Amino acid sequence: xxxxxxxxxxxxxxxxxxxxxxxxxxxxxxxxxxxxxxxxxxxxxxxxxxxxxxxxxxxxxxxxxxxxxxxxxxxxxxxxxxxxxxxxxxxxxxxxxxxxxxxxxxxxxxxxxxxxxxxxxxxxxxxxxxxxxxxxxxxxxxxxxxxxxxxxxxxxxxxxxxxxxxxxxxxxxxxxxxxxxxxxxxxxxxxxxxxxxxxxxxxxxxxxxxxxxxxxxxxxxxxxxxxxxxxxxxxxxxxxxxxxxxxxxxxxxxxxxxxxxxxxxxxxxxxxxxxxxxxxxxxxxxxxxxxxxxxxxxxxxxxxxxxxxxxxxxxxxxxxxxxxxxxxxxxxxxxxxxxxxxxxxxxxxxxxxxxxxxxxxxxxxxxxxxxxxxxxxxxxxxxxxxxxxxxxxxxxxxxxxxxxxxxxxxxxxxxxxxxxxxxxxxxxxxxxxxxxxxxxxxxxxxxxxxxxxxxxxxxxxxxxxxxxxxxxxxxxxxxxxx
Numbered sequence: 001x002x003x004x005x006x007x008x009x010x011x012x013x014x015x016x017x018x019x020x021x022x023x024x025x026x027x028x029x030x031x032x033x034x035x036x037x038x039x040x041x042x043x044x045x046x047x048x049x050x051x052x053x054x055x056x057x058x059x060x061x062x063x064x065x066x067x068x069x070x071x072x073x074x075x076x077x078x079x080x081x082x083x084x085x086x087x088x089x090x091x092x093x094x095x096x097x098x099x100x101x102x103x104x105x106x107x108x109x110x111x112x113x114x115x116x117x118x119x120x121x122x123x124x125x126x127x128x129x130x131x132x133x134x135x136x137x138x139x140x141x142x143x144x145x146x147x148x149x150x151x152x153x154x155x156x157x158x159x160x161x162x163x164x165x166x167x168x169x170x171x172x173x174x175x176x177x178x179x180x181x182x183x184x185x186x187x188x189x190x191x192x193x194x195x196x197x198x199x200x201x202x203x204x205x206x207x208x209x210x211x212x213x214x215x216x217x218x219x220x221x222x223x224x225x226x227x228x229x230x231x232x233x234x235x236x237x238x239x240x241x242x243x244x245x246x247x248x249x250x251x252x253x254x255x256x257x258x259x260x261x262x263x264x265x266x267x268x269x270x271x272x273x274x275x276x277x278x279x280x281x282x283x284x285x286x287x288x289x290x291x292x293x294x295x296x297x298x299x300x301x302x303x304x305x306x307x308x309x310x311x312x313x314x315x316x317x318x319x320x321x322x323x324x325x326x327x328x329x330x331x332x333x334x335x336x337x338x339x340x341x342x343x344x345x346x347x348x349x350x351x352x353x354x355x356x357x358x359x360x361x362x363x364x365x366x367x368x369x370x371x372x373x374x375x376x377x378x379x380x381x382x383x384x385x386x387x388x389x390x391x392x393x394x395x396x397x398x399x400x401x402x403x404x405x406x407x408x409x410x411x412x413x414x415x416x417x418x419x420x421x422x423x424x425x426x427x428x429x430x431x432x433x434x435x436x437x438x439x440x441x442x443x444x445x446x447x448x449x450x451x452x453x454x455x456x457x458x459x460x461x462x463x464x465x466x467x468x469x470x471x472x473x474x475x476x477x478x479x480x481x482x
Contacts, residue, residue, distance in 0.1 A: 024057065030355045031058050038348050039063055041364045042232060046338035047073045049258035050352055054266065054331040059258060065227040065339065067237055078226045078255045079337040080217050081322045082315025085254040086182050089197075090129055090293030092189055092204055094278045097125075101192050104129070104281075111188050114156060116164050125188065127171045128181040129292040134167035137178040138247075142471045145241075152244050155187050155197075175288030179251040186250025197250050206260075209267050213257035217245050226255070229319020232340035234373035234412045240319030240341055252317050258335045261324055265333045268326075283311060301327070301350075302357025314345065325349050332356055342408075368399040369409040372425075376413075381421045385428055392432075403433040407442050419450035437467040444476065453480060 031050055038044040045063030049056060061073030096102040102111065102125065109120030119135070127133040138144060141162065148162070163180040186197040193200050198216035206214045217223070219242075229240040245253045256264075267273055274282070285296040291311075298307040312325035321338040323345040334352050336345045351361030368391065375384040388406075391399055406429035413422035426443040433439050444459035457480050463473040 024052070027052065027355055028057050031352055032060065034351050034355065034361055035060070035062060035348070038364045041366045042370060043343055043364055043367070044336070044338055044345075044348060045073070045230075045232070045340040046079065046227070046336065047075055047077050047258045048337075049075060049262050049333070049335045050356075051262060051265070051331070051333040052356055054269075056262060059262075063340075065225070067228070067230060073227065073339070074225070075259050076213055076225055076257050077337075078213055078217075078223060078257055079322065079339055080227075080229065080252075080317050080320045081254055081256050081261075081337070082248070082252045082317035082320055083179075084256070084261075084313050084315040084322050084324055085248070085250065085252045087293035087313060088201055088205055088254060089182055089185050089189070089250040090282060091273060092200055093125065093129065093185055094274055094282050094292065095204055096189070096192055098275065098278050102188070108133075108184065108188075112159070112184065112191055115159065115184075119164075119167050122167070123171045125185070128185050128188075130286045131175055131178045131181060131290055132172050132287055133178060133181050134169045134171050134174070134176070135163065135178060135180045135184075136165040136168055137176070137180050138162040138183070139179045142475065149241075149243050149247060152246055155190065155249070158247065158249075159184065159187055175286070175290060177288075177290075179248070182251035183249050189250065201254070205273065208272065209263050211256070211260040211263050213260045215255060216253055217255040219245060223255070227320075227337075227339040229317075230340045231319060231342055233342065234367075234369040234409050235416075237340055243318045248317060252315065258337055261335045262333060265324070265326055265335075269328075269331070299350075299353075301353045301359075303359045305359075312349075316341075321345055323349055325353070327353065330356075365400040366398060367405055367408075368401055369405040369412075371399070372406075372409055373412065376421065381424045385424065388428065401432075403429055403436060403439050406432070407439060410442055410446060414446060414449055419446055422446040423450055423452070435466060437463050437470055437473075440466070441470065441472055444473070448476070448480070456480060 035044060035048055039062040047061045049059040051057060059075040061075060061077060063073055065071050065073045065077045093102065097104055104124065104126040106125050107121050108115050108123040109117050123133045123135065163183050168176065189197055189200055202215060205211065230237045231240045268279065282292045283294060283296055285291045289295055289297040294311050294313055296311050299310050300306065301308050308327055308329060310325055310327055312323065315322035319339060319341045321341060321343050323336050325334045332353065334349045336348060338345060354361045368388065372384040372388060375387050392401055406425055410422045410426040410429065413425065423446045426446050429439050430443055440459055440463045444456050444463060447456035447459055457477065460473045460477045463470050
């Protein structure tokens, strides 16, 4: 608590020093204080790099890369970057297009002959790059993470088994974020170049740019300064679940450092990797503001909340959250890597950009689930519910009171085999958010774990009234009836 107060006080001091035109050193102190306040609130543990008009103003580690050995994070710590991988995959595809060995209009069947012909003939490389293919995303398949994610697969085997489902919509008609599409792009890169995807990215991007802290992350090889992945929940930090890194592949298997993503950012202003015409195409947004491996949209930033064009992407993979956001008109860059999972880096990024444009960012909202868990541990679930109601009625702005907080707390209690306590917390969640299928689904699971079969059945039926295609509820009802 003392560290949090000191961090918040430092932020206030740094901000009031400015006046209306922040000096460079004032901005550095304010950004550092903001990041420290998120770290003290348990919302950030990782590394950060911020550049102002193309020049690095801050690069720093916060918390531990390895909690068990108390090894600190540093700017050259290597993190799994999750879906930020997609922009490197897209860049390699655009290089192949520029070389004439691949076309954006090429069909999936023509560049990957073993893919099913009926749907592959309708889908183009452009559809895969822009998440408009209609192919179901393998990470959205029921029980994928529970039953599949630990198992090794070859590229072709995985494509045929998990990236070849029936189309959910006509290609090009809708945007639906899709990891299967970028897995397929990796397979296409291998088919065209006759080299492994990891080697192609290294030879075409990392080595030419001198990104020596980046590569394809595999669990086996020794990798210096690799951050371990953790999950942070109401009860604290634990090791994350194992994931076979062959599965994220071209959609999410790379690692990097915040320093290397600064090199990447700077290279995108030049033509060392791609000519301007190809970059313009790569950064042209389509449906859902999605370009090729990037989200391109205007955001309100700074004192005047002016709409400024931003180019960025989030990443999330077991134990890690990442974000890169660029403001090209002023050559600003924010890169945040976090290795305690389960957090959103968007509010932090917004706050940092506000600092760069002279606006005082809001303080972080502390996770109420952590506070309530401590109260349950000390005084019981009834005291925690009373505390939540008191906070909601009097001090709501200081805490994150979103439905995800009570859901996380309920799941923590279920994992600890305390279903009766979980039911009470999740009933409170339904009271606050009464018509939310996800909230009701977790309550139904709690009823089931508590042996309340009739209430579980009734709640799953309520889920289907809100979301008739909810596969979790459909399967659970079948199990309950059986």
